[in-house]
Amino acid sequence: MKRTSLALTGLLAPLLAMGQEQKRQPPPDFTSGYQLPSPTTPVPKEALFAWFDVGVLLLALVLAAYIVLSRRSRAWLLVLTAFSAAYFGFYRLGCVCSVGSVQNVVLAFAEPSYRLGLSVAAFFLLPLLFALFYGRVFCSGVCPLGAIQELVLVKPLRIPDWIAGPLGLVPFLYLGLAVLYASSGAGFVVCRYDPFIALYRLGSSPLMAWLTGMFLAASLFIGRPYCRFLCPYGALLRVASWLASKPARIAPAACISCHLCAKECPYGAILPPSAEGDRAPLHQLRRTLARRLAVAAPLVVCLTVLGWFAGPAMARVHPKVTLARELALSLDRPEAPKTLAVEAHRRLGRSDEEVFREAAAIQRSFRFGGAAFGAWAGVVVAAYTVSLALRRRRREYVAEPGTCFACARCFASCPVLPNGDRS
Amino acid sequence: MSAYRLLCRFRLVLAISSALVLGLLAWNLVQSRSYDPLEATRLEQMQLRLAANPKDDALRDQLRTLDRQVRERYLHHRRVALQGLALLAVLASLLALAHAAAETLRPRSYSAEPDATEILAQTRAKAAQGAYVLATALGGILVVLATLGRNDPLGSYVREGMKPHATEAPGQASGSAPPAPPVGQGSLPPADPLALGKPPLAGSLPATPPTTRLEPEAPAGAGTQRPSSPAVRPAPSKSALPDLEPCLPAGLEADWPRFRGPAGNGVAAARPPLPGKGLKVLWKVAVPLPGWNSPIVVKGSVLLAMADSTRREVAAFDARTGELLWRTPIPYQGPLPKVSQDTGYAPSTMASDGERAYAIFPDGLLVGLDLGGSVLWTRSFGPFENPYGHASSLLCHGKNVIVQLDQGSDPEERKSRLVALDGATGKNVWQVDRAVSASWATPLLLRAGTRELLVAMAPPLVCAYDPDTGKEVWRVEGLGGEPAPCPAFDEHRVYAGNLGSYLFAINPSGEGDITRTGVLWDTSDYLPDIVSPLAFRESVYLLGPDGTLACLRAKDGSLVWEHRIGLTKASPTAVGDAIWLVTDAGRLVVLQPGDAYRELGAMELGEVVRASPAFVGDRVYVRGQDHLFCLGP
Structure with a gap:
């Protein structure tokens, strides 16, 4: 019931947010005697606040690692999760967050004049650092985006592994897109389409409010759909977690292969033991591996070429290309109303040629960017399929570090006590 | 069932x-x-x-x-x-x-777990197929994008x-x-x-x-028309533009007797050293009461008005040592004026004619003092119908004090006035009723050829008057918004405008309604909300409410460069060959005027600053939120 009420609150919140969303409207066109207040710009917050946020993040990460690895307590983890949703989400309005910081870091490398704040760098690095040691403890109870999904998960429906596996590649593709757009100066798409920002800020565009509602509705029955199937930072954390030296272990002593933990995991992150023998003959596995390796190269080449040709269209997200397109449309159809961007361009007095030249340069660079994105996507898919053809041996049920969110559900289901007895 | x-x-x-x-x-x-x-x-x-x-x-x-x-x-x-x-x-x-x-x-129906290995093998095979489907879908999307790109x-x-x-x-x-x-x-x-x-x-x-x-240009006399933006009119040849000069107060040319300096256009004759090249804090004294007005410097004294909701005073500091010379209380005589926090109870900068000093407060009380701090006379013009509180600063013309008293929301109610008072007695010399609504700008005094002009701006007008008689000389219609920035001028043009409206570059040589004939160009970009424009060396510098400083070409208003320097309320000043600015965060920045943004030096004052600094000799006087700073070699 508690989870149900939490879930309902989560479902209703974006709707209320939409209701409260006040769209700015222009003043009436005639004088009514009402004096418009002058717009004010708030003074930027002191840098101290940013470092306070870093301190809170660090403390939360330490607590998450402690709760998951030492206390093995789901209840305390839920408390931390609620705190993270309240602080990083509702109080700090979802910014700065580690998920979006990827783009800041990329832009800092791509654009020398862009200055990366140290606190932003800390938000980017600290969760990765913890993942290198303890797995995805950041996702477990610190990330505000994950927190809200964790809190509203009422009735987890298990997505078949053969669907969840390929869908788990989407974050890597999204990461590629985010890197492409951030490095080219086109914008921070991850932040622009953050599906939970409407909830945390209690207001947004109708589209984003709908997106929030959809994700929250999905989160009622699907465990962390954003984290598993979209989050680009999650892709980085996944890679870092594969190298984790001390990830969460399900059984505190020897696993008795009771299968209870795998049933409990809503994320399909627990893999069964293969000790009974992978009956697939070795030569069959080798044939599969050879087939997939053979497919890998053409796949990468094919997607690279397609990315090259798709590059100019992908560049439409860039504001300068958008302006050039609107300008071209306005020249083609002078009778059509002009957009604000075109009007602004006219007022600035810049020549149209300059705008088209810039757009052409950006489109050219996007050809390379699109090709790189295609190649990246090909490599990701190829690497995944090849990895599926490799034989792995597991002697017990293990949480796959890359996909385990360290949510601590499986601990309670494990009947093994620390001394090896069964409960 | x-x-x-x-x-x-x-x-x-x-x-x-x-x-x-x-x-x-x-x-x-x-x-x-x-x-x-x-x-x-x-x-x-x-x-x-x-x-x-x-x-x-x-x-x-x-x-x-x-x-x-x-x-x-x-x-x-x-x-x-x-x-x-x-x-x-x-x-x-x-x-x-x-x-x-x-x-x-x-x-529920329970069944035995199927063979884990078998499931795993099937799952892997299906997952690989799923990955290929994903790649195919991505390829399809890229093909669609490539097709879109061709069209x-x-x-x-x-x-x-x-x-x-x-x-x-x-x-x-x-x-x-x-x-x-x-x-x-x-x-x-x-x-x-x-x-x-x-x-x-x-x-x-x-x-x-x-x-x-x-x-397009319409024939003159075809009715009043607001110029639109961006509108670069056929520019008159330079010879057709009048030569403009400042009306400097006699004997106070080297002082800083009013807001934005002796000429009122933010150009200083002082030559302080640059930050990092000898400029340092000579003294720093606490200011007893708050106030966002700028310091004026007259005959060795730095004068300030200051007030909170209980007290208000005018104070003088020794410009050489910072010693507090005198404080004169100006008691409240009626209900407190309604002001916004950004306006405060002492927003208007004082003015001096060299013999006396004048201060005005948001409740409409105008005070004339001698330079020893004794109150000579008071006049009450309030209360004002002004949503943020009266904030226009004073200026002197000869021995007269000019007061811009714009208020109300409907220009046709004609509640606004422009008044010239005798500085010695406080009595009216002339008064003009103005069909304008409230404004917070300060008038500008200049000489165009043989005539002197007093330029005042308030919606919907930029209007020039004869400072001796108050007679209107010319007007430009079309101003909107809530003017707080003052007009400015360079050698040939007058600039007036504010956020929510337009910035007009005006040829001030005409008479009557020069909306059609006198506006050389106008723009609605980079408009300032509070900060006054600076016209200097064929460029106009505008500082917007988001802290973006824009440099426009004076001849046509086209953008030369823009740079974000941070939120700023103090107006820029041209000092020698450089432009001095102080941001809200207390960062003093000196720029080189030219085709690109270039800092010559910077200095942190460590205090919020919203008042425009005063420049006298080799010294700079900056009023911070709590302190008065004197910078110099």
């Missing part, structure tokens, strides 16, 4: 209902876009027409009707959306509950060597705005006034782009 099956059916009904409501809400959302006042093309067109022809009452009435109808329809859609959302929330809640209950009651209208412009189409009118390709419809022509289209977002009907409007802001 079992309870489980009943719940399943109930769940199905709820799911269908939710989907239906969701669909209707989506439809409502699409519909509401058509009536969004922000997107209403028709409204914008009518606004432009009305701006071009403000006397057209019929057009005004139609605009009002359309405006009201758009808003009503838009708000109706919003109401429907909120009601639909509430219904959807209820349905979704019931759906979640029904699902939870159904899952609880669902009959992009931009493509022809880019491929043809960035040359615009032949159908384009001459002159457009070079960045100049396309020709505009003749103003005042054409009647409103008889179409459904709610049919928004559609191009106007053929024949009802000129075939030229309807949203263009450029207007």
Whole structure:
């Protein structure tokens, strides 16, 4: 019931947010005697606040690692999760967050004049650092985006592994897109389409409010759909977690292969033991591996070429290309109303040629960017399929570090006590 | 029927209902876009027409009707959306509950775990297939994007060597705005006034782009017309522009007797060393009471007005040592004026004619003091009808004190005045009633050829007066917004404008209504909200409310460069060959004027600064939130 009420609150919140969303409207066109207040710009917050946020993040990460690895307590983890949703989400309005910081870091490398704040760098690095040691403890109870999904998960429906596996590649593709757009100066798409920002800020565009509602509705029955199937930072954390030296272990002593933990995991992150023998003959596995390796190269080449040709269209997200397109449309159809961007361009007095030249340069660079994105996507898919053809041996049920969110559900289901007895 | 099956059916009904409501809400959302006042093309067109022809009452009435109808329809859609959302929330809640209950009651069947290895092998094979499907889908998306790219209208412009189409009118390709419809022509289209977002009907409007802001030169005397933006008029030859000079107060040329210096245009004769090249804090003293007004420096004294909600005073500090010379209390005599926090109780900068000093406060009390701090006379002009509190600063012309007293929201009520007082007695020398609404700007005094001009700005006018008689010399109509920045001038032009309106570059040599003939160019970009413009060396520097400093060419208003320097309220000052600025955060920045942003030096004062500094000799006097700083070698 508690989870149900939490879930309902989560479902209703974006709707209320939409209701409260006040769209700015222009003043009436005639004088009514009402004096418009002058717009004010708030003074930027002191840098101290940013470092306070870093301190809170660090403390939360330490607590998450402690709760998951030492206390093995789901209840305390839920408390931390609620705190993270309240602080990083509702109080700090979802910014700065580690998920979006990827783009800041990329832009800092791509654009020398862009200055990366140290606190932003800390938000980017600290969760990765913890993942290198303890797995995805950041996702477990610190990330505000994950927190809200964790809190509203009422009735987890298990997505078949053969669907969840390929869908788990989407974050890597999204990461590629985010890197492409951030490095080219086109914008921070991850932040622009953050599906939970409407909830945390209690207001947004109708589209984003709908997106929030959809994700929250999905989160009622699907465990962390954003984290598993979209989050680009999650892709980085996944890679870092594969190298984790001390990830969460399900059984505190020897696993008795009771299968209870795998049933409990809503994320399909627990893999069964293969000790009974992978009956697939070795030569069959080798044939599969050879087939997939053979497919890998053409796949990468094919997607690279397609990315090259798709590059100019992908560049439409860039504001300068958008302006050039609107300008071209306005020249083609002078009778059509002009957009604000075109009007602004006219007022600035810049020549149209300059705008088209810039757009052409950006489109050219996007050809390379699109090709790189295609190649990246090909490599990701190829690497995944090849990895599926490799034989792995597991002697017990293990949480796959890359996909385990360290949510601590499986601990309670494990009947093994620390001394090896069964409960 | 079992309870489980009943719940399943109930769940199905709820799911269908939710989907239906969701669909209707989506439809409502699409519909509401058509009536969004922000997107209403028709409204914008009518606004432009009305701006071009403000006397057209019929057009005004139609605009009002359309405006009201758009808003009503838009708000109706919003109401429907909120009601639909509430219904959807209820349905979704019931759906979640029904699902939870159904899952609880669902009959379970238990079976032995299938062979894990077998499952794993099958899963892996399917997962690999799924990954290939994903790659294929991505490939499909890329193919679609590649196809879209080939049909992009931009493509022809880019491929043809960035040359615009032949159908384009001459002159457009070079960045100049396309020709505009003749103003005042054409009647409103008889179409459904709610049919928004559609191009106007053929024949009802000129075939030229309807949203263009450029207007052609119309013959003089054809009625008042607001210049549009961006509008670069055929610039008169330089010889046709008058030579402008400052009206410097006799004996105070080297002092800082008013807001923005002796000339009032932010140009200083002082030569302090640059930050990092000898500039240091010579002294720093606490200011007893708050106030955002700027310091003035007269005959070795730094004068400040200061006030909070209980006390107010005028104080003098020794300009050499910072020693407090005197403090004169100016008691409140009536109810406290209503002021905003940004205005405070002492926003107006004092002025001095060398014998006396004058201070005005938001309740309308004007005080004349001698330079020893004794009150000579007081005049009360308040209370003002001013939403933020009166904030215009004073200036002196000869032995007269000029006070700009603009108030009210309706210019036709003529509540505003411009008054010249005898500095010795406080009695009126002349007074002009002004048909303007409230403003917070300070007038500007200059000499254009043989005549002196007092330029004051308030919606809807930039107006010049004879400072000796108060007689109006010329006016430019079309100013809007809430003017707080002062006018400025350079060798040939006067600049006046503010956020929410336009910045006009004015040739001040005309007489009467020079809206058509005297505005050389105007712009609505980079407009300042508080900070006064600086006109210096054929450039105009504007500092917007977001902290962006823009450098425009004085001859045509085109942008030279822009740079974000941080939130700033203090106005820039040209000192020698450099431009000095102080940001809100207390960062003193010195720039080199030119074709690009370049800092010559910077210095942190460590305190919030909103007042414009005073420059005298080799010293700089900066009023911070709590302290008065003296910087120098």
